[in-house]
Amino acid sequence: MTEKRKPFLLDLLRIVTVIIVALLLGFLITVMVSEEPVAAFESLLTGPFPKISMGEAGLQLKGINRFGNWLEDSITLILVGLAVAVVFRAQQFSLGAEGQIYIGALAAGIVSLFISAPLAIHIGLALIAAALAGFIWGWVPGVLKAYVNADEIVSTLMLNVIAIQIYRLLLTQWLRNPDAGYIATEFFPETAVLPIIIPGTRVTIALILTVAAIIGTWFLMMRTPLGYELRVVGDNLKFAEYGGVNTKRTIALSMAISGALAGLAGAHLSMGLLKQLTLNISLGIGFEGIVVALLARNDPKAVPLAGLFYGYLRTGAQIMERSSDVTREVVLIIQAIIIILITAERMLPLLQEWWKKRRHSPDELIAEAQEAADVV
Amino acid sequence: MPPIVELKDIIKVYPNGVVANKHVNFSVEQGEIHALVGENGAGKSTLMKILYGLEQPTGGKIILNGAPVDIQNPHHAIDLGIGMVHQNFMLVPSFTIAQNIVLGREPRRGQFINTEESIRITEQLSREYGLTVDPTARIEATPVGMRQRVEILKTLYRGANLLILDEPTAVLTPQETDDLFEAVRRLVDQGKTVIFITHKLVEVKEISDRVTVMRHGEVTGDAIYTRDISEEDIAQLMVGRKVLFRIEKPEQQRGQAAATINNLGYISETGRPLLRDVSFNVYAGEILGIAGVEGNGQTELAELLSGLKPPTTGEAFIGGQSVLGHGPRRIRQAGVAHIPEDRLTNGVSLPSSIAENLVVDRYYRSPYTRQGVMYPRQIREQAKALMQEFDIRAASYDSPMGALSGGNMQKVIVAREFSSEPVLLIAAQPTRGIDIGASEFVRRQLVEKRNEGKAVLLISADLAEVMSLADRIAVMYKGRIAGIFENGPHLTEEELGLYMLGLKTQPPAELEKML
Numbered sequence: 001m002t003e004k005r006k007p008f009l010l011d012l013l014r015i016v017t018v019i020i021v022a023l024l025l026g027f028l029i030t031v032m033v034s035e036e037p038v039a040a041f042e043s044l045l046t047g048p049f050p051k052i053s054m055g056e057a058g059l060q061l062k063g064i065n066r067f068g069n070w071l072e073d074s075i076t077l078i079l080v081g082l083a084v085a086v087v088f089r090a091q092q093f094s095l096g097a098e099g100q101i102y103i104g105a106l107a108a109g110i111v112s113l114f115i116s117a118p119l120a121i122h123i124g125l126a127l128i129a130a131a132l133a134g135f136i137w138g139w140v141p142g143v144l145k146a147y148v149n150a151d152e153i154v155s156t157l158m159l160n161v162i163a164i165q166i167y168r169l170l171l172t173q174w175l176r177n178p179d180a181g182y183i184a185t186e187f188f189p190e191t192a193v194l195p196i197i198i199p200g201t202r203v204t205i206a207l208i209l210t211v212a213a214i215i216g217t218w219f220l221m222m223r224t225p226l227g228y229e230l231r232v233v234g235d236n237l238k239f240a241e242y243g244g245v246n247t248k249r250t251i252a253l254s255m256a257i258s259g260a261l262a263g264l265a266g267a268h269l270s271m272g273l274l275k276q277l278t279l280n281i282s283l284g285i286g287f288e289g290i291v292v293a294l295l296a297r298n299d300p301k302a303v304p305l306a307g308l309f310y311g312y313l314r315t316g317a318q319i320m321e322r323s324s325d326v327t328r329e330v331v332l333i334i335q336a337i338i339i340i341l342i343t344a345e346r347m348l349p350l351l352q353e354w355w356k357k358r359r360h361s362p363d364e365l366i367a368e369a370q371e372a373a374d375v376v
Numbered sequence: 377m378p379p380i381v382e383l384k385d386i387i388k389v390y391p392n393g394v395v396a397n398k399h400v401n402f403s404v405e406q407g408e409i410h411a412l413v414g415e416n417g418a419g420k421s422t423l424m425k426i427l428y429g430l431e432q433p434t435g436g437k438i439i440l441n442g443a444p445v446d447i448q449n450p451h452h453a454i455d456l457g458i459g460m461v462h463q464n465f466m467l468v469p470s471f472t473i474a475q476n477i478v479l480g481r482e483p484r485r486g487q488f489i490n491t492e493e494s495i496r497i498t499e500q501l502s503r504e505y506g507l508t509v510d511p512t513a514r515i516e517a518t519p520v521g522m523r524q525r526v527e528i529l530k531t532l533y534r535g536a537n538l539l540i541l542d543e544p545t546a547v548l549t550p551q552e553t554d555d556l557f558e559a560v561r562r563l564v565d566q567g568k569t570v571i572f573i574t575h576k577l578v579e580v581k582e583i584s585d586r587v588t589v590m591r592h593g594e595v596t597g598d599a600i601y602t603r604d605i606s607e608e609d610i611a612q613l614m615v616g617r618k619v620l621f622r623i624e625k626p627e628q629q630r631g632q633a634a635a636t637i638n639n640l641g642y643i644s645e646t647g648r649p650l651l652r653d654v655s656f657n658v659y660a661g662e663i664l665g666i667a668g669v670e671g672n673g674q675t676e677l678a679e680l681l682s683g684l685k686p687p688t689t690g691e692a693f694i695g696g697q698s699v700l701g702h703g704p705r706r707i708r709q710a711g712v713a714h715i716p717e718d719r720l721t722n723g724v725s726l727p728s729s730i731a732e733n734l735v736v737d738r739y740y741r742s743p744y745t746r747q748g749v750m751y752p753r754q755i756r757e758q759a760k761a762l763m764q765e766f767d768i769r770a771a772s773y774d775s776p777m778g779a780l781s782g783g784n785m786q787k788v789i790v791a792r793e794f795s796s797e798p799v800l801l802i803a804a805q806p807t808r809g810i811d812i813g814a815s816e817f818v819r820r821q822l823v824e825k826r827n828e829g830k831a832v833l834l835i836s837a838d839l840a841e842v843m844s845l846a847d848r849i850a851v852m853y854k855g856r857i858a859g860i861f862e863n864g865p866h867l868t869e870e871e872l873g874l875y876m877l878g879l880k881t882q883p884p885a886e887l888e889k890m891l
Binding site: 222223224225227228231232235236238239240241242243244245246 | 682683684703704705708709714716721722723724725726727728732735736737739740745748749750752
């Protein structure tokens with residue numbers, strides 16, 4: 001057990017150190033561009049958190065909506081992050097989450113608007129429709145990759161275009177509410193809107209759904225034969241083939257399952273946040289999911305942490321932009337620098353080496369290693 | 377003679393806790409060929425990586441020409457006159473030989489690379505050291521032996537006085553090995569010093585002046601004059617116990633045909649026929665050895681029979697059931713196990729754990745998966761049991777495969793394939809590139825399976841191995857079976873050699889009888 005815990009602690013140490021370095025660098029840039037850098041940077045760092053204060057009416061919570069923004073954004077990021085983690089783990093570089101979000105939102109929207117059913121059933125049907133649409137939209141490039149060797153990077157990017165344009169075509173030609181002043185459908189009926197669970201925010205039961213998705217994805221990857229196949233295909237395709245794994249089916253399914261998760265993210269955006277379909281529903285969050293998956297090193301267990309962290313950074317950046325003199329562009333640059341530093345792979349071995357050298361003499365290291373070998 | 381280089385009290389501990397070198401002392405004299413031997417994982421590669429600046433020692437010092445140095449990286453090593461030829465060549469396949477040799481230090485004409493000068497340099501070096509290469513040939517179009525000569529020339533061009541050759545013969549045919557040895561001797565005549573890493577003892581005796589033996593990260597034989605020590609004694613220093621070079625084989629109990637191969641043919645994607653009309657039976661309780669010069673269809677035969685490729689024509693029956701053309705799982709389910717030739721590509725997954733590597737053929741079955749749910753405990757338990765039974769040395773069942781030595785990796789493969797209770801066991805080059813101890817282990821396991829009544833198909837480029845293990849020997853030449861023979865004292869290497877080179881072919885009627 002001790003063997004397993006050590007690398008985890010080191011990983012944590014690594015991430016904390018890197019975040020501190022990255023934030024310092026971000027602060028340095030803020031100092032250069034801002035009149036009041038401390039206040040500006042504080043809004044980035046603490047913005048998304050609600051402020052608790054003792055007022056005349058007792059305990060008061062301020063900024064709960066900002067806190068809500070953070071969670072809403074994180075839910076999307078976690079779902080898309082899971083989608084990307086699954087497919088990247090199988091070494092398939094699908095970039096199709098964006099299109100799958102649109103298709104998922106579209107399917108959820110159609111079921112919401114054109115079918116009437118009681119609350120729980122209506123929501124359930126819409127969610128299934130979203131996941132199924134995403135599944136198919138991922139399965140198509142998966143089959144193309146597995147059976148006719150179509151490069152998945154190209155095919156998924158093209159399918160993104162197709163998905164987004166189909167969505168817009170249907171929205172403008174058919175689904176649009178002509179009475180609205182902008183291009184959008186009517187608001188979804190009550191029975192198809194995800195119920196809010198944190199008052200004062202737009203945090204809905206999507207939060208619970210996301211927790212289930214995290215557990216489900218972890219279980220799929222670590223506790224089912226399909227998950228084993230996905231991992232082995234990702235680690236060494238030829239080995240998987242040699243061992244008798246149906247690698248073509250595995251590749252296609254990895255992309256399809258990823259699509260289903262991205263489709264659910266689309267449902268969260270439409271049924272939870274917007275409550276209607278609008279022209280631009282995602283604005284590229286499908287690609288932000290790649291950042292989340294990379295931060296989590298494609299490990300489903302780590303995706304929620306990565307998603308919450310990245311969501312926090314994004315929300316904080318928005319607040320910084322709104323409440324200080326730092327422009328949006330600079331905020332995005334700071335955000336990007338932080339991500340670059342955290343994903344720098346070589347950071348860990350360097351730190352490990354340094355940490356070991358500092359603490360031990362060579363002979364102590366030998367003794368320690370031999371002790372460990374004896375335990376085994 | 378003063379030592380050209382001395383490694384003193386070297387300690388190396390890797391970040392993952394593996395101790396590769398424990399207080400190692402190693403010194404090489406100017407102008408000698410010094411063999412460094414040891415089993416895989418004995419620490420000899422690590423020691424050389426330290427000398428070449430690829431790894432930093434945890435403790436100890438390096439003294440070069442009498443002065444202590446701190447070798448920070450390979451560039452620095454090259455500047456100090458140390459060159460290393462790696463096992464896996466570091467060449468650009470699409471470049472010509474001359475381009476590869478001058479790469480990074482190109483002769484220039486103004487802003488441009490001077491191609492004629494590169495070729496001239498290559499030719500001159502080639503003549504000077506007697507290492508024949510074709511300067512304008514592209515690397516991808518040249519045979520392995522020539523690629524190795526290019527690697528050596530590359531280090532010479534960079535001014536190396538001390539050459540480290542890391543298992544240089546592992547990839548060579550016997551003929552190429554002879555050429556290499558001649559070249560190495562010439563290098564020494566010209567004043568160079570050579571460190572020769574190997575685990576083949578015949579080569580140690582043949583080429584080296586002195587030999588240093590390592591085991592478990594320590595020096596067990598310290599710069600012994602090679603003429604003063606026997607192969608058996610070196611082997612004992614390497615392994616730590618007496619090594620049996622001969623394997624006892626009890627009288628054969630031959631049973632029914634376990635596998636029947638009928639008119640197997642394979643045409644490559646580029647349209648070349650690589651297998652033609654291959655037919656034979658493998659009987660229960662026998663080892664059928666496939667001998668032949670490499671590249672005569674043996675690789676394809678193994679790939680076809682294990683399902684990695686579909687045959688163009690022909691069929692194979694295992695227990696009366698036709699099994700080809702449906703991929704590896706069908707074949708495995710029919711009872712075929714396969715130790716693949718290309719261990720790192722097919723046989724293992726390096727990032728996955730040992731335990732995961734041990735279930736790739738059975739993860740979907742009970743007890744590993746029940747009602748669609750996998751049970752990691754079962755996978756773990758199996759790994760623990762197999763690691764014990766097959767003496768796999770690793771920190772834990774959870775260690776990544778990539779952390780294992782070549783010999784231990786092969787043991788993992790053998791453990792998985794043998795424990796699947798096969799009817800037919802295909803072993804392709806099962807001892808290639810693994811150390812003495814592990815080779816002995818694998819060979820003994822093959823004989824044991826035969827004694828248990830399994831059918832074993834042994835495909836090996838090592839003729840001595842085939843002759844010491846097989847009950848019958850089939851020789852392949854240009855994708856055909858040139859002959860099948862009962863193994864015994866009457867069968868000589870020379871006789872088989874005639875069939876291997878295509879000088880003799882067994883008459884069809886006789887071949888028919890031997891199927």
